[in-house]
Amino acid sequence: MANGQQKAQQNLEAFEVWKATQTDDDFKQIVFRGQLNRIEVAKGTGCGKSALNQNPALRKALKALEGELRDRGVLPPLTEAARKNEGKPQAYDNTVNRQLLDSKRVPPLEAENIELKAKVKELEKRLERFGELSETLSDMGLMPR
Missing domain, CATH: 1.20.5 (Single alpha-helices involved in coiled-coils or other helix-helix interfaces)
Structure with a gap:
């Protein structure tokens, strides 16, 4: 059985494979509130949604992918307020x-x-x-x- 670090690496590799198989149209279909739908990304990679938040390498790769998609015009650009609050926890x-x-x-x-x-x-x-x-x-x- 894989330990936590091995599982995190497997999830990251699965994400990279999934990302390589997707087209811009595929990404457009899973856009939700200006970003990729986390549930759909988790389904596509075969990992849990929590892995997208808890695995730092996977979270960073997902943010990088979203940045690339914004540059290509697949995702809408971030608003000024979103840029200011990026990375900050939201008040509950x-x-x-x-x-x-x-x-x-x-x-x-x-x-x-x-x-x-x-x-x-x-x-x-x-x-x-x-x-x-x-x-x-x-x-x-x-x-x-």
Whole structure:
């Protein structure tokens, strides 16, 4: 069984073989958010997606490939903000998941609230009408109070 360093080297070699077999059109088909789709690259090389992030040599080779593809016009050029933040860790926003859940949950609840308010108004009108009718019948002596 291969140790970690041997596995990392095998993954790098598999990446190089995969890269050599791809054309610019193949790369264009797996572009996602301005870079190569990591899941598709991992599938093509036969390694796990985590290897693309954890293996420094593989990560460097992938960045170099993306740089070459940008120079050839296959990938879009990096924006100024992306250049500034390249290599820096992104800040984790723990409220994003909650906001996503809320944005899915709120519209149906608002619609239900509107429906219920309309129903309450209708029932209040009925109650008012039947209250007056009940009072009239009671005044006429047709109904005990």
